[in-house]
Amino acid sequence: MKRQDLRRIVADVLEIDPDLLAPEAVLGEFENYDSVTVLSLMVELDEKAGVRLAPMDIAKLQSYGDIEELARKQGVELSD
Amino acid sequence: MTNSRISAIHYCVPRLRLTNEELEERFGQRQVRSIVKMAGIKERRIAAPGQTAADLAYWATRRLVEDRKIDLAEIDLVIFASQTPDYQIPATACVLHGRLGLSDRCAAFDVNLGCTAYPYSLSIAHGLISTGVAKKALVINAETLTKVIHPEDRSLIPLHGDAAVVSLVEACPETSGFRGFLLGTDGIGYEHLIIPASGMRKPRTAESSLPVADESGIVRSQEHLYMNGPAIFHFSIHKIPEVINQALAQFNVGMEDLDLVVLHQANKTMVNQIYRTVGVPEEKQFYFMETVGNVSGPSLPLTLAEAWRQGRVRPRSKTLLVAFGVGLSWGVALHEWPEELPPAVVGPVEPEEEILP
Numbered sequence: 001m002k003r004q005d006l007r008r009i010v011a012d013v014l015e016i017d018p019d020l021l022a023p024e025a026v027l028g029e030f031e032n033y034d035s036v037t038v039l040s041l042m043v044e045l046d047e048k049a050g051v052r053l054a055p056m057d058i059a060k061l062q063s064y065g066d067i068e069e070l071a072r073k074q075g076v077e078l079s080d
Numbered sequence: 081m082t083n084s085r086i087s088a089i090h091y092c093v094p095r096l097r098l099t100n101e102e103l104e105e106r107f108g109q110r111q112v113r114s115i116v117k118m119a120g121i122k123e124r125r126i127a128a129p130g131q132t133a134a135d136l137a138y139w140a141t142r143r144l145v146e147d148r149k150i151d152l153a154e155i156d157l158v159i160f161a162s163q164t165p166d167y168q169i170p171a172t173a174c175v176l177h178g179r180l181g182l183s184d185r186c187a188a189f190d191v192n193l194g195c196t197a198y199p200y201s202l203s204i205a206h207g208l209i210s211t212g213v214a215k216k217a218l219v220i221n222a223e224t225l226t227k228v229i230h231p232e233d234r235s236l237i238p239l240h241g242d243a244a245v246v247s248l249v250e251a252c253p254e255t256s257g258f259r260g261f262l263l264g265t266d267g268i269g270y271e272h273l274i275i276p277a278s279g280m281r282k283p284r285t286a287e288s289s290l291p292v293a294d295e296s297g298i299v300r301s302q303e304h305l306y307m308n309g310p311a312i313f314h315f316s317i318h319k320i321p322e323v324i325n326q327a328l329a330q331f332n333v334g335m336e337d338l339d340l341v342v343l344h345q346a347n348k349t350m351v352n353q354i355y356r357t358v359g360v361p362e363e364k365q366f367y368f369m370e371t372v373g374n375v376s377g378p379s380l381p382l383t384l385a386e387a388w389r390q391g392r393v394r395p396r397s398k399t400l401l402v403a404f405g406v407g408l409s410w411g412v413a414l415h416e417w418p419e420e421l422p423p424a425v426v427g428p429v430e431p432e433e434e435i436l437p
Contacts, residue, residue, distance in 0.1 A: 031110070032110075032114065034111070034114065034296065035235060035298070035309055035310075036111075036114045036115050036118055036235070036309075037114060038309075038310060039118060039309055039310065039313045039349070040118055040349065042310065042313055042314065042317070043317065043349055043350075043353050046353075047356070052318070053310075053314075054314060055308065055310040055311040055314050058310050
């Protein structure tokens, strides 16, 4: 899938501009990133990108780049 | 062997309402909107101080008995499934037995299960009826979960409400009734939904009653309900579709054979996702949580009762009932309705007496 499509999925859940999601962007610094939006992320990433966010992965998520890394580990190719 | 079937259902919710507007005042708009958007809940019914799950169950049962003109002497089994009973000892089923004036030939016991209580308690009633131990059972699912949630817990307060549901389960010919049950457990996950200081393992102390904020700033004590949201969510959206497909294979039915698939109303996003993954067509889906919230064990039978009240239960149709949650556990039941389907119980759903804080 296209890198911008993955970014759009996460941006829609966080209700932010996708351009704010640089790989180093710290998720916890977005106002809407909380225990509830994490659950929405689990659903949206699974349904729209085929990326499964397991509970143990959530604790390790620090930056947006970690989500891209997780997608790659699960065999989701990200093209520019 | 005799089969058994659900011949009537009725429910009761407390009079007190807790709206999203009140929650926004208490916890802030952003936090509440985010949960409400995901959960699809506008208001919840909250039991008043002094009002218990058994009180709600009593009113639901009284009205069901009046509506169906049941001779109470014929009731020979009462199952009270709840995690918020009146007492640790004795079983609340016994208290209700006395309060309802049931016969001394009636068995009465509790089942300690939460969200999955309905398929489990139905399967117990079915087992006792089909082996001739009982003929006419009251299966009661009742919870006042709001009493075990810390008042400052902004993650759980918006989700939950209180309710009680009674189902009349009776012996019937093989032409209708239950067509199968699938029950399961993953006990490794028991800590994901728990009240830590609530039994003998961790006795209550002065320390266990102290409220503490966790890393997300959510406040609760060891004596209040804790939920590991991501773990429960992950379990529900990945495990439960698998379980439904296993159940359909075990019962030898396909989606085309079902008229209605009713799920535990945990939250709307979760229910949507399970429906989507399993491929349940829209006309076979039914939701009822917007005005009551997630009421735990009573959620599934309450939703079925509403489906019946709204004309979605039809003669000779098959309904799949699916519950999942605390334990972790899951249960699925397949029920076929009779040709001569009785009308839904349509009486009031609030207690008769006024209990206000």
